Amino acid sequence: MKGHPVKTLLAAVSVASLTLFNAAHAAGEHDMNHGAAMNQGAQMHAAGAQAMLSEGTVKKVDKAGGKITISHGPLENLGMPPMTMAFRAGDPAMLDKVKPGDRIRFLADRVDGMFVVTRLDAAN
């Protein structure tokens, strides 16, 4: 059984790489080609998850409807130019920590044809 431990190690390493790649996909690059997704994964590794956040200003908070209107800069992961639009809140609790006029950093993704804010942080 010489060499068996090495094989096991190699298998573990490929599983780890696959898991990282799938995590990048789940984060919102599913519409991009694989090369771009892999580049973005490499950038995330270098600069941290902050690199993926987009900037915006809260225009309106609709807690009853679970929506937030944001005047946003370019959303690189969605290929969207700057505009003002409504997003669905991925988590209703997000809407408790912001108000119109707040500068935010956020992450949006397309889920079932709707744009959803999956992460929301106050910007200073």
Ligand SMILES: [Cu+2]
């Ligand atoms: Cu938009």
